[in-house]
Every structure is written in C-alpha cells, then in structure tokens.
Amino acid sequence: MSQEKIVETIPVGPLGIIALESSKVMGQHVNDYLVEWRNARESEHKGTIAFYGYQRDSYLLNACCPRFGTGEAKGQIKESVRGADLYLLVDVTNYSMTYTVCGHMNHMSPDDHYQDLKRIIAAVGGKAKRITVIMPYLYEGRQHRRTSRESLDCALALQELTHMGVDSIITFDAHDPRVQNAIPLKSLETVAPxxxxxxxxxxxxxxxxxxxxxxxxxxxxxxxxxxxxxxxxxxxxxxxxxxxxxxxxxxxxxxxxxxxxxxxxxxxxxxxxxxxxxxxxxxxxxxxxxxxxxxxxxxxxxxxxxxxxxxxxxxxxxxxxxxxxxxxxxxxxxxxxxxxxxxxxxxxxxxMSKYIALIIDTLNHDNSISALLNPVERIQNILKEYGQGHFAN
CATH class of the missing domain: 3.40.50.2020 (Rossmann fold)
Structure with a gap:
C-alpha cells in the first residue's frame, strides 16, 4: 500500500505498542520501522487534532509483569493508554525467560506467557480505544479440535481474549485457520510469511x-x-x-x-x-x-x-x-x-519485523490489509528483480 494512501486517512487513535517481555526484540525492530516511516511522512493534516501524537520518538509503552515470591504476578502499564489504538505483541513459545517460585527457578511456558498477556489487557482497564493482539504462534493452536473427550484450548483462549475486550487477533500460519469459527463476530487474521x-x-x-x-x-x-x-x-x-x-x-x-x-x-x-x-x-x-x-x-x-x-x-x-x-x-x-x-x-x-510494522501502520489508519495478506504481486516483483521463475532470461 502506498504511503500516500495511508497518510490521507485518519488514524483510529494515537498508536501504542506494548511488547511483552517475550517479544521485546521484535517490538523494538517494529517500533524502529514505524518511527522512521512516520518521521519521513509529510501530511498537510499533521497539525490537526486527529493526528495528535502521530510522530513520536517511540510508540513502545512501558509495561511489565512483576512477580511475587510465590510466582504470582500482576500486569502494570506505567503510562496513559486512554483513547489509544493498542497493539500487544507476545511470543508464547519463548522458553528462555525464567521466574522464581519460592526460590526455585522456573522456565516460562506458553501458559505463563498467555496469562501475562491477559494481565496486561486487564491493566488497560477498558481505557484504550481498540486492542489488537499480535500473537505469531497461536496459543494452543495445535489443540484446535476434539478427537476424543478432551479440551478445546485454542477456542477457549480466543473466546477469553475477545470477552476481555480484544477487537482482533493477528497470528501467523495458524495450524488450522478454521479455529476462527470460535469467534465468528471478531477478527482472527492468519498471515503466511x-x-x-x-x-x-x-x-x-x-x-x-x-x-x-x-x-x-x-x-x-x-x-x-x-x-x-x-x-x-x-x-x-x-x-x-x-x-x-x-x-x-x-x-x-x-x-x-x-x-x-x-x-x-x-x-x-x-x-x-x-x-x-x-x-x-x-x-x-x-x-x-x-x-x-x-x-x-x-x-x-x-x-x-x-x-x-x-x-x-x-x-x-x-x-x-x-x-x-x-x-x-x-x-x-x-x-x-x-x-x-x-x-x-x-x-x-x-x-518479519518490517511486515508486522506494515500491518500495524495500515490498521492504525483503518485501511484494508488484504493486499498485505496476499503477497503475489510482491513475490512476482522480487522474482523479476532476481531474474527468476517466469522472468528467467
């Protein structure tokens, strides 16, 4: 999507990105792209109230999940999110992170990361204008259907997030995209790289x-x-x-x-x-x-x-x-x-950081991301650039 088309639409609200500890590195890369693009972008509307806070040094918000000695935790957001268009990044498979339970070291499991995500959503307290969760690896995505008397964990998680006020969920290469049937009135986009x-x-x-x-x-x-x-x-x-x-x-x-x-x-x-x-x-x-x-x-x-x-x-x-x-x-x-x-x-x-930044930038302006979800044109362009496929000699 052209930058001109993006800038001629009003943002949903001031952009805010909360990268949970599991996605700190990805969050920083995404933020760098957005800062660079928006500082380079010229618009006659920049001074209007609808574009308030459009160009900033950083869109990352200060949030954390400190833990008590028992291993329990709480979500904290240390700056205002009122009226913001929030994007929460979480990597539920980041097993490198640890916390202590009564002096014992625990590695964080997908359950722990998912719980921290809910804590941050709860800390928002309904003050944000819109909440979008970017969860590349869909939590419990492989437990998407029953084969016997067993739990449907992915469907439960999706319903829980939307009941907490999440407007849309963006995931990558969901194990089975049909799990979106669990939340038919909300948006679940599955993106392929x-x-x-x-x-x-x-x-x-x-x-x-x-x-x-x-x-x-x-x-x-x-x-x-x-x-x-x-x-x-x-x-x-x-x-x-x-x-x-x-x-x-x-x-x-x-x-x-x-x-x-x-x-x-x-x-x-x-x-x-x-x-x-x-x-x-x-x-x-x-x-x-x-x-x-x-x-x-x-x-x-x-x-x-x-x-x-x-x-x-x-x-x-x-x-x-x-x-x-x-x-x-x-x-x-x-x-x-x-x-x-x-x-x-x-x-x-x-x-994938540039791609995620593009999705966030486009959604913040309430534009369609369908062109980003189907990259045939971009694939053809890069094949042409390298003289490959149909474009070989």
Whole structure:
C-alpha cells in the first residue's frame, strides 16, 4: 500500500505498542520501522487534532509483569493508554525467560506467557480505544479440535481474549485457520510469511533456480497441502506430498506414532526440493521426509517453516547437515531464536519485523490489509528483480 494512501486517512487513535517481555526484540525492530516511516511522512493534516501524537520518538509503552515470591504476578502499564489504538505483541513459545517460585527457578511456558498477556489487557482497564493482539504462534493452536473427550484450548483462549475486550487477533500460519469459527463476530487474521521465505532464499542462495526444471515443492503431510499448493502455483513449480502412516493402536507422547512416510508425486531426481511446513517441533518428521527424498535422488533440500521451536535441540539438524540431508533451513524470527541457532552454517532467518510494522501502520489508519495478506504481486516483483521463475532470461 502506498504511503500516500495511508497518510490521507485518519488514524483510529494515537498508536501504542506494548511488547511483552517475550517479544521485546521484535517490538523494538517494529517500533524502529514505524518511527522512521512516520518521521519521513509529510501530511498537510499533521497539525490537526486527529493526528495528535502521530510522530513520536517511540510508540513502545512501558509495561511489565512483576512477580511475587510465590510466582504470582500482576500486569502494570506505567503510562496513559486512554483513547489509544493498542497493539500487544507476545511470543508464547519463548522458553528462555525464567521466574522464581519460592526460590526455585522456573522456565516460562506458553501458559505463563498467555496469562501475562491477559494481565496486561486487564491493566488497560477498558481505557484504550481498540486492542489488537499480535500473537505469531497461536496459543494452543495445535489443540484446535476434539478427537476424543478432551479440551478445546485454542477456542477457549480466543473466546477469553475477545470477552476481555480484544477487537482482533493477528497470528501467523495458524495450524488450522478454521479455529476462527470460535469467534465468528471478531477478527482472527492468519498471515503466511511466503514472500519472506522466497526473499530470504534469493538473498542467501545465489545459485537457486525457481523453475519446474530445477525445483519442486513438497508438503511433508496432508495437513500442509494448501501451503505447498500456494508455493507451487506462485512459483510455477511441480508439487509432491508425503502422508504419514500411523499406528492407531498406540499412543506415544500424546499422539499415534508414525510408522512410515509415503510419497505421492512425480520424479524428483536431480531437483532441488523446497519442503514447506508451519512449524518444526522436534524435527523428526522433517528429517524423515528429507531422508526419503534423498533416497529418491533429490538434489539440495531446503526446509522452510514459519516457527522453529526445536524442542529436542539442534544436534539432529547438525548431523543431517553434515550428512548432506538438508542444505538450508529457513525459519522466521517470530518466535525465540537461540544464539546457537543463529550461528549455524545451514540456518537462514527470515525477518518479519518490517511486515508486522506494515500491518500495524495500515490498521492504525483503518485501511484494508488484504493486499498485505496476499503477497503475489510482491513475490512476482522480487522474482523479476532476481531474474527468476517466469522472468528467467
């Protein structure tokens, strides 16, 4: 969206960003972009009351969640939020943070981060004009439907947030976007970082070729088919998929164990492979898929996942890289990245801070973000810039 169109619409209210402790780094990057854009932006309306506080040195508000010795906490906002258009950033998977309970050290779980988010919303006390929660990894997103007598945690959380006064929730690559049915009268936007993946690969791998002769897109399971279909269509590539054969007679770690990965698709011998998924948890599935692809004589394997959680550490990925199983691993900075991960020779980080800043800037002016949610034009432009895909020679 052009800057001219943005500036000719009145902001919903003075912009305020509350980056919870889990998202402090991302919040700072987003704030830097917004300060730079708004200081460079010229508008004949700048002096009017509707644009009051439009250009500031920082849009980050001072908020915290101090804890008592018992581990209980409270939310505090240390400046006025009356009439503000608030954006709350939270990373519920940031396990690097700790707190003490009666002298014992605890690492913060998604439950703790979600509770802190509610505390900050409660501290706002209904004084803000509008509250938007930006929660890249959707809390309990994998517990979105019932398979037996069990809780529907994601739906409960969404309803709880909207009942507390949240107007809209923005998440990235929700495990199943249909969970928005839990809050049909409120907005839940699920954003995909497709453009950022392609941009990161073009920037970091000079000899990559996005065409059907040299590359193929693979979905590691049937649930991620739509993601792979999108990449295949936009980039003009062939597509294949694996489906997981599970043993439904057993339950291991809360799920049915995978017996084998079966492949559906055309010949992939000698082609680079792009595996796209929403998240890497332990990474076992992705590495099993990579092994199967190599068995079918695939060339370089690129793995792109929105969230890199790496619950079992990076040793398996180091080993896979050394054996030539994977060539590059791309995840976003939407969730916590360990310093160790950032030093890995095979790792590429896709920066999402500018994208989030664009979404906030556009929404603050009450403009449509539909163009930002469907980045086909931007993907075509960057392919053209690099002479790739349809634009090769």
């Amino acid at each position: 497709n453009y950022q993946f392609i941009k990161a690969m073009l920037h970091n791998v000079p000899d990559i070729r996005f065409d059907s002769k040299h590359m193929m897109v693979i979905s590691p399971d049937e649930g991620g088919m739509s993601r792979a279909v999108y990449f295949a269509n936009v980039l003009g590539l062939d597509m294949g998929m694996f489906y997981k054969r599970r043993d439904y007679t057993k339950i291991v770690n809360g799920r049915n164990p995978i017996v084998a990965h079966e492949f559906l698709g055309s010949d992939l011998e000698g082609k680079d492979i792009l595996i796209v998924d929403d998240m890497i948890s332990s990474g076992e599935s992705i590495l099993d898929v990579a092994t199967e692809l190599k068995r079918r004589k695939a060339n370089r394997i690129f793995v792109a996942a929105t969230f890199g959680i790496f619950t079992n550490g990076l040793a398996k990925f180091d080993d896979a890289y050394e054996k030539g199983l994977i060539y590059r691993l791309i995840t976003t900075n939407l969730t916590y990245q360990t310093p160790e991960l950032l030093t890995k020779p095979y790792y590429i980080s896709a920066d």
